[in-house]
Amino acid sequence: MSAHSTAIGVSSKRGVWGGGNEPLKASYGKLMMWFFLLSDIFTFAAFLITYIAIRVSYPAYGGPATEFVGSNEYWPIPELVFDAIPFVHGVHAPLVFVGLMTFILIASSVTMVLAVEAGHRNDRNDVVKWMLWTLVGGITFLSCQAWEWNHFIHGSEGGAVLNYINGISQNVTETVFGANLLVNEYGPASFANLFFFITGFHGFHVTIGVILLFMVFYQAAVGVYDRRGHYEMVEKIGLYWHFVDLVWVFVFTLFYLI
């Protein structure tokens, strides 16, 4: 890169802003990514705290776990709602699948941080390798979530007998299978609504993240960052990806553990 660049705000020195210095010792892009993530922390925090608020407004299931039946009178026990794993039918495996999903996302966060570390060393081969692994992790996680949603929507074999007000304002008592926005076999309507909304919004973030990861993977592979002179883009997308992992850590605790 030429040291005598004529364009305003372009400097051969990485990180220096248009004004010629480096506020908070961070580049413009990195600082703005941090501030975007701060706003996203507030968005997700609002959703998750709303979940807590609605949850405490319902009684918890009090009886023994072995006799649990879904009802819209009390909040369900998560380990009895999320107890299925793909390809194995009818096996009670509480939280195993979602635990696996959590490990996949943490693993993809680790490969991401390795990609960022390789970017600091200008090592294109390592960046491409670790970006690819991160991409694989992200896509696997999304696929797992698609299965999880599918299972949640279709529900268990037996369903649950519920008394509720249906779409045309009739009070009905019938066997409900799976979940929709009106009624679900696991617990109060809010339970499924919050599940769809919060994990859906998180999944949307992961989807955007996968697109960004692919973009960075491609640009790194064709040498765009070598010509640019630095691998800062890997760092910025890395921040976003770690944030997605961070949110999942909270979603995991609130939806699946508590």
Add this chain to the structure above:
Amino acid sequence: MDIQENKSTLNVVPRNSEKIKKIGKTALILALITGAEFIMAFTMPRGIILYVLFMVLTVWKAKYIMMEFMHLGDEVKPLIYSILIPIVFLFWLIIVLVKEGSDIFNMRWF
């Protein structure tokens, strides 16, 4: 087009095994905390003590992700505080909404 054009002109620095070891250590801590949460979910009785423990462990994990993986710990102090201090506002939201939720609980069921 010359195929050589695509070759890096940047100085490739060799791997620093100490840094990679540190990343591995952080990953191990995150995996162990998640594993501990998993075990606690099945062995401990449900109740407020367990939920508080879960939240403490979750915030602990969040600290590792933010400070180590996102390198917030390596930034200058003003940047660290400009990210962490606004989060303090959320504690008020938690207090208010938990109170609101339990009031709704009392009105609805008693």
